[in-house]
Amino acid sequence: MAVSEKVELIKFDEEQYLENGKNVVLQRKEAEDLASEIHKKGYSNIFLLGIGGTEFEFAHFEYIISRMSDVEIYSINAADVNLVRPKKLTKDSLVITASASGNTVEILESTKWMVEEGITVVAFTSKSGNLAKIVKYVVDAPVTTGYCEHSYVLQAFFIYKLLHLRGEFDEYEKFADQLGKYIFEDLLSIKKKFEPVGLKMASELYDAEYTIFTGSGAQWGETLLFSMCMLEEMQWIRCRPVNAAQFFHGTLELIQDKVPVFIIKGEDEFRKQDNRVEEFCKKINCQYVVFDPAEYAVRLDNEFRKFISPMITTATLTGRLSRHYEAYTKHNLQYRRYYRQFEY
Numbered sequence: 001m002a003v004s005e006k007v008e009l010i011k012f013d014e015e016q017y018l019e020n021g022k023n024v025v026l027q028r029k030e031a032e033d034l035a036s037e038i039h040k041k042g043y044s045n046i047f048l049l050g051i052g053g054t055e056f057e058f059a060h061f062e063y064i065i066s067r068m069s070d071v072e073i074y075s076i077n078a079a080d081v082n083l084v085r086p087k088k089l090t091k092d093s094l095v096i097t098a099s100a101s102g103n104t105v106e107i108l109e110s111t112k113w114m115v116e117e118g119i120t121v122v123a124f125t126s127k128s129g130n131l132a133k134i135v136k137y138v139v140d141a142p143v144t145t146g147y148c149e150h151s152y153v154l155q156a157f158f159i160y161k162l163l164h165l166r167g168e169f170d171e172y173e174k175f176a177d178q179l180g181k182y183i184f185e186d187l188l189s190i191k192k193k194f195e196p197v198g199l200k201m202a203s204e205l206y207d208a209e210y211t212i213f214t215g216s217g218a219q220w221g222e223t224l225l226f227s228m229c230m231l232e233e234m235q236w237i238r239c240r241p242v243n244a245a246q247f248f249h250g251t252l253e254l255i256q257d258k259v260p261v262f263i264i265k266g267e268d269e270f271r272k273q274d275n276r277v278e279e280f281c282k283k284i285n286c287q288y289v290v291f292d293p294a295e296y297a298v299r300l301d302n303e304f305r306k307f308i309s310p311m312i313t314t315a316t317l318t319g320r321l322s323r324h325y326e327a328y329t330k331h332n333l334q335y336r337r338y339y340r341q342f343e344y
Contacts, residue, residue: 009191009192009195009320010323010324010327011323012191012320012323014188017147017184017188018184018185018188020147020150021150021153021183021184021185022184024150024153024154024184025153025180025184027139027154027157028157028176028180030139031139031154031155031157031158031161032157032158032161032176034122034137034139034158035157035158035159035161035162035165036161036165037137038094038120038122038137038162039162039165039166041120042092043071043092043093043094043120044072044090044092044093045071045072045073045074045088045092045093045094046065046071046072046073046074046093046094046095046096047073047074047075047076047086047089047093047094047095047096048061048062048073048074048075048076048096048097049076049078049081049095049096049097049107049110049111049121050075050076050077050078050097050098050107051077051078051079051104051106051107052228052229053225053229054097054098054099054100054104054107055075055077055078055221056221056222056224056225056228056229057098057148057151057152057221057225057314058075058096058098058221059075059218059220059221059222059224060152060218060219060221060222060310061155061159062074062075063217063218063220063221063268064218064306064307065159065163068163068168068169069163069166069168070166070168071166072088074086074088076089078097078104078106078107078109078110079106081110082106082109082110082113089114089119090119091117091118091119093119093120094120094122095111095114095119095120095121095122096121096122096123096124096155096158096159097111097121097122097123097124097125097131097135098123098124098125098151098155099123099124099125099126099129099131100125100126100151101125101126101129102125102126102127102128102129102130102131102132103129103130103131104131107131108130108131108134111123111131111134111135112134115134115135115136120137121134121135121136121137122135122137122138122139122158123135123137123138123139124138124139124151124154124155124158125138125139125140126140127140139154139158147314147315147318147319148225148314148315148318148319149183149184149187149311149314149315149319152310152311152314153179153180153183153184153311156176156179156307157176157179160172160175160176160307161176171303171304174301175300175301175304175307178299178300178301178304179300179304179307181299182298182299182300183298183300183308183311186297186298186299186300187298187311187312187315190296190297190298190312190315190316191315191316191319191320193296194296194316194320194321195320198316198317198320198321198323198324199324201289201291201321201324202321202324202325202327202328203324203328204260204287204289205260205262205289205325206237206325206328206329207328208237208258208259208260209238209258209259210237210238210239210240210259211227211231211237211238211239211240211259211260211261211262212239212240212241212242212247212251212254212255212259212260212261212262213226213227213239213240213241213242213261213262213264214241214242214243214244214247214261214262214263214264214274214277215241215243215244215263215264215266215274216243216244216245216266216270216271216273216274217266217268217269217270217271218266218267218268218306218309218310219264219265219266219274219293219309219310219313220243221310222264222310222313222314222317222318223241223264224241225314225318226264226313226314226317226318226321226322227239227240227241227262228241229318230317230318230321230322230325230333231322231325233336233339234322234333234334235322235325235326235329235331235333236331237325237329240254244263244270244273244274244276244277245270245273247277247280248276248277248280252280255281255284255286259287260286260287260288260289261277261281261286261287261288261289262288262289262291263277263278263281263288263289263290263291264291264313264317265278265290265291265292265293265294266293266309267293267294267305267306267309268306268309278290291313291316291317293309293312293313293316294309296312296316298312
């Protein structure tokens with residue numbers, strides 16, 4: 001019997017994925033026009049408003065912008081800001097938020113009083129949700145696959161255009177052109193290359209007592225997103241996410257049999273910290289795995305890797321490795337005991 005080289009992605013619609021990608025790219029002008037409008041209106045600082053997955057997904061934007069721009073940028077948790085308001089959050093601030101459903105309770109509460117006080121709020125959300133009824137500036141992503149990378153690309157067209165208009169990202173047009181032309185085809189190829197890797201990872205880790213996850217820099221949000229949202233929430237798998245630097249100040253003592261370490265490497269200044277965790281694991285001969293986005297190529301210029309690395313991580317871990325865990329645990333990713341099952 002002949003063996004096919006074609007890689008089939010389980011529970012994945014390739015045509016729909018690429019179609020959704022095309023639709024996102026078609027919204028580039030909408031996102032950029034909105035950025036131009038906000039730039040003309042003016043703002044004193046930027047707040048990225050999220051909770052749970054949305055907060056984690058925004059993390060890489062905060063990391064990158066803080067290194068590219070003079071504008072002050074802050075990540076705020078929607079539940080926290082409803083209790084304690086930062087002094088620098090004023091009517092001159094720009095708040096960027098997101099909600100896939102448009103009905104995230106904490107975000108609805110916070111954006112309501114922000115809009116009432118005249119704060120500019122931009123929301124990436126469903127236009128059919130309640131958030132779109134509160135916020136004036138809404139970007140609606142036509143995505144049915146539910147993969148984060150579609151949101152990341154659309155948000156990149158808006159956020160990095162803002163930096164370009166500030167004179168802080170001269171190569172934006174080149175970046176955006178390459179992003180729109182290549183990214184979804186490249187991410188699909190990366191998913192296929194990762195498929196056997198992910199299958200092996202899941203087979204080795206799915207029944208661990210719990211797993212320690214480390215990450216840093218632009219990958220820290222992805223570390224939290226995969227471990228907390230995909231594995232804890234959707235697979236009921238116990239995880240201990242910890243920043244790679246903080247790993248050496250407590251968490252390393254938790255390593256033992258059936259407690260593996262999952263290292264998510266970055267491609268930025270903090271890779272040195274990720275490498276240190278890996279060298280430690282080698283030294284004590286414990287069970288560990290490494291995910292390194294640097295092993296996966298895209299056709300964008302190398303100077304843009306820092307923008308793409310989190311997209312690669314979410315496309316492979318959140319998008320694919322979660323499916324392999326599901327296959328081994330026999331636990332449906334969509335099933336919840338408590339999350340949004342009743343009022344709390």
